[in-house]
Amino acid sequence: MSYELLTALSLLTIGGSGILILTGLFLIKKGNRELHKRAMLSASFLALLFLVFYLLKYFMYPPKPYEGPYKGLYLFILISHSILAAINLPLAIVTVFLGLKDKLSKHKKVAPVTAFVWIYVAITGWAIFIFLKLGGNQ
Structure with missing residues (x-):
């Protein structure tokens, strides 16, 4: 698989899972347990x-360091994202x-x-992608 395809699939699946988590939260607030369950299981599958996709991309195309002007902010987002992503799985x-x-x-x-951590990880995953794209590393 190409780097571009793996990147697109990664962004779509993590973004979709975040949207489904938000959808599931909305559904449970409305009292719809069955659709809530479906949304959350779909989010988990994504x-x-x-x-x-992320692991394939990581091992096939090792990441390059961020070279842009906002290194401190980037590192804060990257570190918090990485720690919370590791916590989010269990x-x-x-x-x-x-x-x-x-x-x-x-x-x-x-x-x-779990929902808060998941959404944070999804949003910061996209932010990291944008940082790397704008930092000239992709």
């Missing part, structure tokens, strides 16, 4: 696809498991944290 697994097992009182406690 996130897994993202992980596959958080997401626990959240999905609790929801599927109908352990809703526990699910309701962890799900807002």
Whole structure:
């Protein structure tokens, strides 16, 4: 796969998963548990696809350092993104498991944290892409 295709697939899948998380939040606020469940499982599936595309891209085309003028801001976003992305995987697994097992009182406690982290990671993933694109590294 080409670098451009892997980049496009990564951006589409992580962006789509973030949009589905927001959709799922809206649906549960409206009381639609079944559509909420579908949106969240679809978001999880897209996130897994993202992980596959990201890892392929990372190993096939090792990342280059950011060379733009906002290095401090870029590093803050990159570090916070990386830490929260690592935390989000187990958080997401626990959240999905609790929801599927109908352990809703526990699910309701962890799900807002998971959603916040997930959305942050999705947005900062796009921000990192933009930084690298504008920093002349792609």
